[in-house]
Amino acid sequence: MxxxxxxxxxxxxxxxxxxxxxxxxxxxxxxxxxxxxxxxxxxxxxxxxxxxxxxxxxxxSERWFTHSLSGVMPEQFAGGIYHALYGSIAQGVMCAIIAIPLGVFTGIYLAEYGRGWLARSVTFMVDILSGVPSIVAALFIFALWISVFGFPKSAFAVSLALVLLMLPIVIRSTEEMLRLVPDQLREASYALGVPQWKTIVKVVLPTAYSGMVTGMMLAMARVLGETAPVLVLVGYSRSINYNVFDGNMASLPLTIMNELLNPEPAGVARMWGAALTLILLVMIFNLMAAVLSRFSAVKSS
Amino acid sequence: MTDENEVMTNTSADSRKGQGGDPGAEPPASSWLGQGEAAKHRRADALFRWLATGSGIAVVSAVSLIGVFLLVQAWPSLQANNANFLFSSEFDTRDAENLRFGIRDLLVVTVMSSAFALVIAMPLALGIALFLTQYAPPAVRRPFGYIIDTLAAVPSIVYGLWGIFVLGPFLVPVALWMNRNLGWIPIFATGNVSIKGGGTIFTAGIVLAVMILPIITSVTREVFRQTPVKHIEGALALGATRWEMIRTTVLPFGRSGYIAGSMLGLGRALGETVAVLVVLRIASSPATFSIFDGGYTFASLIASAAHEFVHPLPTGAYIAAGLVLFILTFVVNAIARTIANGKMQRL
Missing domain, CATH: 1.20.5 (Single alpha-helices involved in coiled-coils or other helix-helix interfaces)
Known part of the structure; x- marks a missing residue:
């Protein structure tokens, strides 16, 4: 049974x-x-x-990375995108110079100091900022910098708009990385009599360093590909302009937009060439971010 | 391994909060230091704290200023507007004395293209997130994830070029077939631009779908990965197939994250500028609620007129459109955050 x-x-x-x-x-x-x-x-x-x-x-073509389009006829297969490459990098670097210190300090505030309503509103505003479309950021800088303050259109205005787009990424990655640093490290430092600011600068930041840099690289990759701010805030120039604060300045996205209106085969070739250059530039930053995250001292998720 | 780390840091963060503050709230009393030295450290500490707090305040004020400034700049133009702002399809700012602008068409095109993108991207993103968390062999999950993230790294203008020169022409036969056979349904009816040109909401929506795929996938993947292992093992131990396990544990657990991710994707699609600007053809007649319409979205209209921003009144009209876009994305993002709240701290 x-x-x-x-x-x-x-x-x-x-x-x-x-x-x-x-x-x-x-x-x-x-x-x-x-x-x-x-x-x-x-x-x-x-x-x-x-x-x-x-x-x-x-x-x-041998002149692609070394020459501008100055004096090049629309139908001519000549010139290069040196001017645009310079413009893109200059605007990105200007933006990083403003956004990275501001973002890192805000991240430090959120992770190390922030409590109460101010910390909550900073977190909320960073969330909102990360959802702001780039065209709205550009319009805001236009309204503030050009309409109200009366400054001319310039590459610097573009950098200011890019700051708004870069900030949330830098703040988040900084905050996240700082939170991953074990508290034992902080406590050990305090126990040795090290003041809080020195603990943050000498112990917490170095531990989180590579993770933070990864975030910055990703942020840089994002802003370099932005087209809306350059359309609104700066004019296009076919020649090199080294001055960030004055005059028209080309950038890779703006060059693409201009060559888009050029029906000649040379224009089409330049348009796709600039697109490929832009992708390569963005990929370099992404790749650096990926490589750096491998060496991260504190492991992120 | 990584999960373990996460849990550890989470608990330590919680215990910190439980004690009523971070360890920094009690800096060491450096009494054994010299008087001068201690005072110097206190000053440095105060300065550093002030710098950090000041940065936080700067960010808060910058974001609050966005809405205020757009409103202030748009107000005179809204006052001078001779057409109904909400219901007019006109957008004529050539004559500063006689501004006629309304957002009806912009709203229709923006919402249609974004909704169409969402319809395509949502199921795909769900499938990809499931594949990357449940189906793919663990060794390749990370590299495969990188591949999907690469989609987010491609600049939007490149998507635009690809959309209008490569994808658009490729889709024309599909669009024509849909229009011929399903044209009796209003959204597939002939729109206000030529389908053969390829510059329709149909093309733009597919490009947008590709662009928002990575963000929906990454948020969804993150919540699916957090499904408690005990639930999964429990379901499998009861004899569930892999699909039944997913349906009973992973999907219910991750639903809110999936919806939040989709809302974030929707926010991106609503505000996407250049890809749409390059793809969509200009329409001469009002929108007809068909996916074969052309025209402008809020963002692409502003970008297309950017070089005309000279006189304050016409410029204000575009800023008014920008303000509506800002409010729209604000609401969508706020809903996403609210849904996601509790399930995950940060997206």
Missing amino acids: TTDTLQSAERASPFQHLSGVRKAKNYLASVLVTCSFLIALIPLGWLLVTVVTKGYRALV
Whole structure:
């Protein structure tokens, strides 16, 4: 009798038998889920292949990285994007000079000092800032810097708008990294009589350093690709302008927008060339971020 | 391993809060230092604290100023507007004496393209997040995740070029087929621009969907990864198939995060400027609620007119449009944060 019931129980065990419907559903789900990942790869691959095949011709010309488009006719296959590359990097660096100290200090405030309503409102405002569209940031700087203060359109105004877009990324990564630093390190430092500011500067920041730099690189990659602020806040120039505070200045996105209006084959080639250059520039920063995060002292998620 | 670290830091942060403050609140009493030395440290401490707090205040005031400034700059133009701001399809600012601008078409095109993008991106992002957390072999999850994140690294103007020159022409036969066979449904009806040109909401929506895929995926992936292992193992021990396990544990646990991520993606799509500007064709007649419409979104209209920002009154009209966009994205993002609250501290 006992063996009989055991055997029938075994036969009815859920581990032994799966109904066809359940099996089919499970299989279908696996296929759909895998497919959705593969579908996402299509636009990425397609886009990269397009930009590389259409843009590499411009890039391999020997003057591409060393000359501007000054004096180049629309239909001429000549010149390069040195002016735009300089403009993009100059605007990005100006932006970083303002945004990184401000962002790091705000991050320190949130992680080390912040309590109560002020900390809550800073967190809330950073959340809001990270959702502000770049065109709205550009309009705000236009309203403040150009309409109210009366300054001319300039690359510096672009940098100010980029600051608004860079800040939330820098603040978040700083705050997150500082929170990952074990409290034992802080306590050990206090126990040795080190004041709080020195503990933060000499113990906490060095521990979180590489993670923070990763965040900054990602932020830089994001702002370099922004087009809306340059459209609103600075004019385009086909020649080199080293002055960030005055005059028109090209940047890679602005060059693309201008060559978009040029129907000549040379313009099309320059447009895709500038697009490829922009992607390469952004990828370099992303790659640096990825490499740096490997060396992070405190492990992030 | 990483999970363990997370738990450790979380608990330590909690215990800190439990004691009523961070350890920094009680800086060491450096009584054994010399008097001068201690005073110097106190001053330095105060200065550093002031710098950090000041930065925080600067950020708060900058963000609050955005709304205020846009409103102040837009107000005179709104007063001078001769058309209904909410319901007019006109946007004519050529004559500063006779401003006629309304946001009806902008709102229709913006919402249609973003909603279409969301319809495509949401199921895909769910599938990708499940694949990256539950299906892919653990060794390749990280690199595969990087690949999806790379989508976010591509500048939006490059998406625009790809959309209008490569994807648009490719989609024309599909669009024509949909229009021919499903044209009796209003949203697939012939719109106010040529379908053959490719510059329709249909193309723009697909480009936007690709662009918001990474953000929805990364938020969703993050919550799915936090599903308690005990729940998963419990479901499997009861004999659930992998799909049944996901349906009963991962999906209910991650639902709010998934919705929040989608809302964040929607916020991105609403505010996306250049990709839409490059893709969408200009329409000469009002929007017809079809996905084969063209026209401008809030963001692309402002960007297209940027070089005309000379006289205050016409400029104010565009700033008014920017203000509406700011409010729209603010609301969408605030909803996302509220939904996500509690489930995860930061997105």
